[in-house]
Amino acid sequence: MKKREPASIAERMRALAVAAKEAARELSRAPTARKNAALLAAADAVIRRSRGILAANKHDLAAAKKAGQNAAYLDRLALDPKRLEGIAGALREVARLPDPVGEVTASWSRPNGLAIRKVRIPLGVVLMVYEARPNVTTDAAGLCLKSGNAAILRPGSDALHSSLALADAFADGLARAGLPRAAVQVVPTPDREATFALLALDDLIDLAIPRGGPSLIRAVAERSRVPVVKHYQGVCHLFLDQSAPVEKAVAIALNGKVQRPGVCNALECLLVHRGAAAKLLPAVGGALAKAGVELRCDPASLAVLTRAGVKAKAAAPDDFGREFLDLVLAVRVVPNLDGALDHIARYGSLHTEAIVTRDLDSARRFEREVTASAVVVNASTRFNDGGELGLGAEIGISTTKLHAFGPMGLQELTAQKYVVQGEGQVRI
Amino acid sequence: MKKREPASIAERMRALAVAAKEAARELSRAPTARKNAALLAAADAVIRRSRGILAANKHDLAAAKKAGQNAAYLDRLALDPKRLEGIAGALREVARLPDPVGEVTASWSRPNGLAIRKVRIPLGVVLMVYEARPNVTTDAAGLCLKSGNAAILRPGSDALHSSLALADAFADGLARAGLPRAAVQVVPTPDREATFALLALDDLIDLAIPRGGPSLIRAVAERSRVPVVKHYQGVCHLFLDQSAPVEKAVAIALNGKVQRPGVCNALECLLVHRGAAAKLLPAVGGALAKAGVELRCDPASLAVLTRAGVKAKAAAPDDFGREFLDLVLAVRVVPNLDGALDHIARYGSLHTEAIVTRDLDSARRFEREVTASAVVVNASTRFNDGGELGLGAEIGISTTKLHAFGPMGLQELTAQKYVVQGEGQVRI
Numbered sequence: 001m002k003k004r005e006p007a008s009i010a011e012r013m014r015a016l017a018v019a020a021k022e023a024a025r026e027l028s029r030a031p032t033a034r035k036n037a038a039l040l041a042a043a044d045a046v047i048r049r050s051r052g053i054l055a056a057n058k059h060d061l062a063a064a065k066k067a068g069q070n071a072a073y074l075d076r077l078a079l080d081p082k083r084l085e086g087i088a089g090a091l092r093e094v095a096r097l098p099d100p101v102g103e104v105t106a107s108w109s110r111p112n113g114l115a116i117r118k119v120r121i122p123l124g125v126v127l128m129v130y131e132a133r134p135n136v137t138t139d140a141a142g143l144c145l146k147s148g149n150a151a152i153l154r155p156g157s158d159a160l161h162s163s164l165a166l167a168d169a170f171a172d173g174l175a176r177a178g179l180p181r182a183a184v185q186v187v188p189t190p191d192r193e194a195t196f197a198l199l200a201l202d203d204l205i206d207l208a209i210p211r212g213g214p215s216l217i218r219a220v221a222e223r224s225r226v227p228v229v230k231h232y233q234g235v236c237h238l239f240l241d242q243s244a245p246v247e248k249a250v251a252i253a254l255n256g257k258v259q260r261p262g263v264c265n266a267l268e269c270l271l272v273h274r275g276a277a278a279k280l281l282p283a284v285g286g287a288l289a290k291a292g293v294e295l296r297c298d299p300a301s302l303a304v305l306t307r308a309g310v311k312a313k314a315a316a317p318d319d320f321g322r323e324f325l326d327l328v329l330a331v332r333v334v335p336n337l338d339g340a341l342d343h344i345a346r347y348g349s350l351h352t353e354a355i356v357t358r359d360l361d362s363a364r365r366f367e368r369e370v371t372a373s374a375v376v377v378n379a380s381t382r383f384n385d386g387g388e389l390g391l392g393a394e395i396g397i398s399t400t401k402l403h404a405f406g407p408m409g410l411q412e413l414t415a416q417k418y419v420v421q422g423e424g425q426v427r428i
Numbered sequence: 429m430k431k432r433e434p435a436s437i438a439e440r441m442r443a444l445a446v447a448a449k450e451a452a453r454e455l456s457r458a459p460t461a462r463k464n465a466a467l468l469a470a471a472d473a474v475i476r477r478s479r480g481i482l483a484a485n486k487h488d489l490a491a492a493k494k495a496g497q498n499a500a501y502l503d504r505l506a507l508d509p510k511r512l513e514g515i516a517g518a519l520r521e522v523a524r525l526p527d528p529v530g531e532v533t534a535s536w537s538r539p540n541g542l543a544i545r546k547v548r549i550p551l552g553v554v555l556m557v558y559e560a561r562p563n564v565t566t567d568a569a570g571l572c573l574k575s576g577n578a579a580i581l582r583p584g585s586d587a588l589h590s591s592l593a594l595a596d597a598f599a600d601g602l603a604r605a606g607l608p609r610a611a612v613q614v615v616p617t618p619d620r621e622a623t624f625a626l627l628a629l630d631d632l633i634d635l636a637i638p639r640g641g642p643s644l645i646r647a648v649a650e651r652s653r654v655p656v657v658k659h660y661q662g663v664c665h666l667f668l669d670q671s672a673p674v675e676k677a678v679a680i681a682l683n684g685k686v687q688r689p690g691v692c693n694a695l696e697c698l699l700v701h702r703g704a705a706a707k708l709l710p711a712v713g714g715a716l717a718k719a720g721v722e723l724r725c726d727p728a729s730l731a732v733l734t735r736a737g738v739k740a741k742a743a744a745p746d747d748f749g750r751e752f753l754d755l756v757l758a759v760r761v762v763p764n765l766d767g768a769l770d771h772i773a774r775y776g777s778l779h780t781e782a783i784v785t786r787d788l789d790s791a792r793r794f795e796r797e798v799t800a801s802a803v804v805v806n807a808s809t810r811f812n813d814g815g816e817l818g819l820g821a822e823i824g825i826s827t828t829k830l831h832a833f834g835p836m837g838l839q840e841l842t843a844q845k846y847v848v849q850g851e852g853q854v855r856i
Binding site (some may be wrong): 028102207376422425 | 447453456457530536538542543544547551552573630634649650653655656657675676679680682683687773791795796797799800801802803804805806809810811812816818828829830831833834839843844845846847848849850851852853854855
């Protein structure tokens with residue numbers, strides 16, 4: 001008798017994606033009440049299965065510790081009963097958000113009597129590739145389910161066991177609501193070839209969302225035949241215009257850099273108008289230095305800060321355009337607004353750019369001429385966030401201009417189709 | 429003395445894309461009046477330079493004829509004074525359309541006083557790869573310019589000289605309005621490596637639009653690191669429900685298949701409810717056959733048609749899911765609405781799907797459950813077109829659900845950014 005060959009990774013991934021596509025067709029028809037029931041049941045299952053999830057997480061944590069991961073990394077990976085409550089709460093919150101599917105975003109009629117509507121529909125199958133953070137597994141699963149999409153989730157391999165355990169709990173919720181288990185699947189292997197195999201399946205998968213550092217994003221963009229919406233780094237700038245009031249400049253710079261330095265909407269570079277550098281820099285730089293921020297300065301800003309007795313050092317050329325994700329800030333004096341616009345066009349990452357100004361023309365030009373998912377006038381860069389902008393929960397922040405630019409919530413997980421109603425019209 | 433190496437194709441394409449990106453920054457700031465002035469001047473230049481353009485076209489035509497291209501192909505490639513008038517008229521029409529850039533699509537304020545707006549901005553640099561049709565060169569150039577995007581255009585190589593001549597005329601218009609020549613560039617070589625080199629430049633190019641047959645679309649999707657919106661084939665179905673009135677069924681089927689069989693929203697497959705096949709098929713099939721349509725039928729429909737004396741033949745298995753672009757139609761009897769939905773889910777290309785019915789439930793289920801850029805009830809598939817839907821001119825019809833699904837007009841050539849206005853708010 002011939003032995004059956006074990007399935008290759010490519011075959012296994014195709015089978016997984018075929019199951020996802022079948023589930024997606026069922027999900028696209030599921031009424032809101034059923035999706036909400038699944039979300040609430042999944043939240044309950046996460047709590048009920050706490051013990052098993054925490055045991056899987058313990059396993060992940062031990063392996064990551066052994067591999068020498070640092071404390072911040074381990075903290076993002078770690079689960080405890082309080083965090084599981086947070087995960088369940090987030091799922092219940094998604095159940096409360098309005099269902100985007102079926103929303104009519106525009107409608108009009110034509111001279112020949114045709115009635116046209118644009119209607120939101122699910123994207124289909126969404127593949128998400130992300131960091132070793134177990135909570136992202138349930139966040140993404142919940143948002144995809146509510147928007148009628150099947151999800152294929154590929155967490156960083158250090159979070160694999162935790163994510164599989166959470167996905168099992170989620171599947172329990174799906175089953176209780178009568179929805180297919182394949183609506184949410186975690187790729188059950190840490191092998192990178194699995195990701196690459198999935199990215200080739202443009203007949204089955206509608207969107208790939210890579211979230212993480214440059215090497216991951218590049219690897220996905222290079223390999224993918226599936227459309228990609230990147231959630232890339234935030235090299236966010238704050239420009240202090242000549243007219244910037246000192247107090248607001250200090251508060252906004254400090255909030256941008258210090259409140260949560262490890263996130264993508266944190267400030268990475270301060271640009272100061274030459275005409276106000278002597279007035280603004282000592283106060284702003286002083287407050288930042290006092291808060292423990294290392295200032296890496298161009299010669300002009302270094303001179304001002306040093307003269308004012310603020311601790312600062314010379315920047316290396318590659319400190320501009322860099323995402324520090326730490327208490328480090330690049331600082332540069334620019335000749336004027338145009339200098340700031342040029343710097344941002346060259347070094348920005350299309351994420352979040354802010355200005356502090358009292359001048360109407362400066363504000364309007366900055367709003368108009370800066371390309372970024374969010375352009376902020378007289379407020380902190382930290383507001384570029386789905387919750388803060390009022391969109392509800394988000395799956396991440398897109399730095400791809402196509403489809404969704406900025407926080408990606410439920411609406412951004414949908415497509416729109418035209419529905420055309422006639423009474424027998426033909427084209428002449 | 430060392431001879432300077434000639435630049436490689438990759439280097440030349442990078443230089444071209446860098447110039448496009450610089451032009452895009454300038455275009456994004458250009459006021460509407462200046463863009464319109466350029467469009468009108470370009471229209472004038474097309475007429476003024478007719479002689480040179482027609483000479484270039486003669487050159488292209490001769491080469492294509494020599495290469496053995498068929499009459500329909502040569503007709504799409506050919507220009508004459510009347511067609512140049514049409515091209516100029518289309519540019520003037522785009523000048524009359526509203527400028528999408530700067531449009532505020534939504535605005536709201538947050539409890540902390542932040543004022544949020546979503547604002548349309550250009551995408552940046554758009555690369556379009558298309559068929560050997562010279563008019564597409566100016567259509568795409570005009571729509572990209574109006575929406576503030578720089579265009580890199582790659583026509584089918586048989587249309588290269590015509591397209592370069594038209595682009596020269598367009599550049600004349602740009603120059604007269606004080607806009608950069610690099611706003612519209614035709615790739616000056618037929619070498620396919622040039623396209624592949626451009627598709628690698630995701631740091632410079634924001635969107636790639638391939639328009640054409642399966643092999644082109646696949647080659648672009650496989651190679652591109654730039655986001656791709658596909659303008660792929662239309663395998664469009666018409667489902668005649670049990671309640672379909674005979675007259676409407678005949679008119680809509682005939683219009684879909686016969687009015688212009690070579691386009692992507694033409695009908696390629698007729699599905700008929702089993703319960704009405706005996707009533708509908710002889711009339712509908714008879715009218716189609718009389719109009720010269722070859723009917724390729726499943727056994728059930730073949731039996732009905734043959735019995736009714738309508739000329740028909742047996743379908744080959746691959747006739748379902750096929751884009752004939754000709755007076756050929758696949759025909760199949762399905763057991764019911766679910767059978768039609770299953771057939772469409774399996775064989776459709778997400779382009780246009782239509783139903784003829786008198787039944788409210790059937791219409792609603794079809795509208796809701798069919799995934800396609802346009803779902804049409806009781807009207808011809810031929811209405812899935814930018815002009816017919818009331819969007820103005822279009823660059824093509826997207827079959828990618830992401831970003832733009834269906835006709836891609838000026839709005840679909842924009843992205844949206846958030847503009848956040850505060851008075852010193854920070855996040856707490």
